[in-house]
Amino acid sequence: MAGTNHYALTPDRQERVDSWGMNRATLSYVYRPTTAEQVVEAFALARSSGKTAALRGTGCSYGDASLNNEGIVIDLTRMNRILDWNPQTGLITVQPGVTIRQLWQYIIEDGWWPPVVSGTMFVTLGGAAGMNIHGKNNFKAGPIGNHITEFEIVTPGGDVKVCSRNENSELFHAAIGGFGMLGVFTRLTVQMKKIYSGQLKVDAFATKSFADIIEKFSERIDGADYLVGWIDCFATGSELGRGQVHQANYLTPEDDPDPAQGLRVANQELPDTLMGIFPKSLMWRILQPFNNNLGMKAVNLAKYTQSATIGNNETVNQSHAQFAFLLDYVPNWKFAYKPGGLVQFQSFVPYDAAEHVFSEQLRLSHKFGIIPYLGVFKRHRPDDFLMTHAVDGFSFALDYPWTESNKDGVRTLAQVMTRIVLDAGGRHYFAKDSLLTACAAQEYLGSEAISKFKALKSKYDPNHILQSDLSRRLFGAFS
Ligand SMILES: Cc1cc2nc3c(=O)[nH]c(=O)nc-3n(C[C@H](O)[C@H](O)[C@H](O)COP(=O)(O)OP(=O)(O)OC[C@H]3O[C@@H](n4cnc5c(N)ncnc54)[C@H](O)[C@@H]3O)c2cc1C
Incomplete structure (x- = not known):
């Protein structure tokens, strides 16, 4: 792969790169390779210029995972081709910049769906593997890494390795969820999930407390394909932890005698208007005046009241896309948090401690x-991934507004809440994180996992070229 390097560290390559939560803006030299050879050129440029490089998909991580202030950012979104698709086996091979949106739209007509999806369809497969994302079916399907059968990775040290559970297995289990620190996935093969119908049966019901939602999840888990809960964070006292659960199940031939229509992309898409009236592209402006404590208290109360009355025990059929990508209904909803942005605090807590920890939060x-x-x-x-964020338990993801006046308080609050999570044997997730300290991250990951990860880092990235703002915050320069 050696040859002339077309990349140079010139001012015209400098771009502003933001975190998805808009809580951090950086300036970086950005390169968008279209081939593995150009990825190698970007690494060579980093080496020759003494800069570090971070990898980036669509930048949907809430915090600083794909930022590299004053360094190089290798943006993989132009490597976005589907390389091979077998509708008989459901195995698909893609370049890393292919998005979940591209993926489901390509395969659904053949009766397949991605086995694991995030709450937004705009993430890339490279970014999904880099964080080892989970969906609303994590209890059943595990993370996306469980469905990746093989990948090719180009490392800064100059290796091109094919990895699977049988070949280079250690690197396989460390690079998936390895937050872009060991090399660039340039090709990924993923097993899709066979579906019979384009629709899901969705049950919605209200829950009164954390104890109640935990009990309801436990009762339903064996019979559910997807489960997700929403909690009204404004409720206090005896109503603390009240919320709503959505359970979704795949349809069978008895439920959907004519599945072909539902498997068409056009019949999956999210509507262009909300309630048939408001253009969705303008919705964030309509939401913005409510984006304060009073407004959000009212929105949460209205949602809970609806879910506990007319929406309680409601069953509807919904397309896979409508159920999976609820957060995409209102494009750019995050703009309602402008100018400061938002941070997310997501903790993963063992089953027995979840009620106490989340109530305390x-x-x-x-x-x-x-x-x-x-x-x-x-x-x-x-x-079984080295840098896993998962536990046998529950996660609770909390979105906090991030403003000039509250950010010190949010930082302190996060530290106090993290202590409780760690004492309960819990974990955090780099894809959502902006606030963890190095000590906290190293405490839950444990010295054994970190030593193994550092050894692989030294082997495949001996000059420590791959770094991000997040990696420096949590692991220094990995030395
Ligand atoms: C609205 C919303 C909802 C979300 N819901 C969920 C959810 O339900 N479950 C969940 O798990 N996550 C969720 N996320 C988080 C999101 O799935 C992850 O942050 C995901 O990693 C983003 O992918 P990306 O393509 O944007 O990658 P980026 O955010 O750009 O990068 C993510 C990581 O992958 C690395 N990386 C990127 N490309 C490559 C590559 N080719 N090779 C190696 N490493 C690479 C980066 O260095 C970085 O560390 C959500 C995010 C948003 C904005």
Whole structure:
């Protein structure tokens, strides 16, 4: 792969690169390779210029995982071709910049769906593998890494390795979830999930507390394909932890005698208007006046009241895309958090400790006067990836507004909440993180996993070229 390097460190390559949560803006030299050879050229440029390089997909990580202030950013979104698709086996091979949106739109007509998807369809497969993303079916399907059968990785040290569970297995289990620190996935093969119908049966019901939602998840888990909870973070006292659960199940031939229509992309798409009236592209402007404690308290109360009355025990059929990508209904909804942006605090807590830890998180938020505007609850299971964020338990993801006046408070609150999570044997997730400290990250990952990861880093990236703002925050220069 050696040859002339077309990349240079020139001012015209400098771009502003933001975190998805808009809580951090950086200036970097950005390169968008279209081939593995150009990835090698970008590494060579980093080496010759003494700069570090971070990898980036569509930049959907909430914090600083794909940022590299004053360094190089290798953006993989132009490597976005589907290389091979076998509708008989459901195995697909893609370049890393292919998005989940591209993926499901390509395969659904053949009766397949991605086995694991995030709440937004705009993430890339490279970014999904880099963080080892989970979906609303984590308790059943595990993370995306469980469905990756093979990948090719180009390392800064000059190796091009094919990895699977049988070949270079150690690198396989470390690079998936390795937050872009060991090399660039240039090709990924992923097993898709066979579906019979384009629709899901979705049950919605209200829950009164964390104890209640945990009990309901446990009752339903064996019979559910997807489960997700929403928590009204403004509720206090005896109503603390109240919310709503959505359970979704695949349809069978008895439920959907004519599946062909539902498997068409046009019949999956999210509507262009909300309630048939508001253009969705303008919705964030309509939401913005409500994006304060009073407005969000009212929005959460209205949602809970609806879910506990007319929406309680409601069953509807929904397309896979409508159920999976709820957060894409309102494009750019995050702009309602402008100018400061938002941060997410997502913790993963073992089953027995979840009720106490998540209740404490909400009590503390109220005590600090910094209340999360959105709370999402999921069930998880452990996996065998080196830098895993999963536990046999639950996660609770809290979105906090990030403003000049509250950010010191949010930082302190996060530290207090993290201590409780770690004492309970819990974990955090780099894809969502902006606030962890190095000590906290190293405590939950454990010295054994970190030593193994550092050894692989020294082997495949001996000059420590791959770094990000997140990696420096949590691991220094990996030395
Ligand atoms: C609205 C919203 C909802 C979300 N819901 C979920 C959810 O339900 N579950 C979940 O798990 N996550 C969720 N996420 C987080 C998101 O799935 C992850 O942050 C994902 O990694 C983003 O992918 P990306 O393509 O944007 O990658 P980026 O954010 O750009 O990068 C993510 C990581 O992957 C690395 N990387 C990128 N490309 C490559 C490559 N080719 N080779 C090696 N490393 C690479 C980067 O260095 C970085 O460390 C959500 C995010 C948003 C904005």
